[in-house]
Amino acid sequence: MASDVAQTAKDGASHVWDSLQGAVDGRKKAGADRVEGIVAAMREAADAFDEEIPPVARYMREAARGLGNASDALRERSVGDLVETAQDFARRKSGLFLGLAALGGFALVRFLNSSKPSERGPSGGPTGRGAVRSTELTAS
Structure with missing residues (x-):
């Protein structure tokens, strides 16, 4: 069983x-x-x-x-071969591998941030709860 x-x-x-x-x-x-x-x-x-x-x-x-x-x-090359090559490289050149991984991570974050819908208003300023509207500035 x-x-x-x-x-x-x-x-x-x-x-x-x-x-x-x-x-x-x-x-x-x-x-x-x-x-x-x-x-x-x-x-x-x-x-x-x-x-x-x-x-x-x-x-x-x-x-x-x-x-x-x-x-x-x-x-x-097969996926397994590519993974094995990456693992071998990481073992032989661990400092370089970590640096490249960090660089890749930063690039990924920048890419993801740039592909998000903009949180800016039509004038280029921020929108949302903390934003000051132009009508609030002229009302003072």
Whole structure:
């Protein structure tokens, strides 16, 4: 009886994991496609800088190459491989990993804050309970 319950739970967890992996694989492809678009834009920008600022063009191409490699890895490797690589990197370069995680967290917070509906009124000032209305200022 207990072994049947354990087997059922194991089968259910396996099914959930398979579904999750399928969803993540679809997101991986979309993410890789987006990164490839960024790489193309970076290469175009580098071409534009070739004449005027060659060192900037060179750095942009190097960054584009690195992003292209990341895009390829994202597309070709399994979720498990990507997690394992991240864990290995975290073990080998823990300080850098923590710094990148903090930077990613700050970027995520800024993104989420910028995508929230504005809490500013039409004049650009704050709205809500603590806001002073222009009619209150002229009534004094």
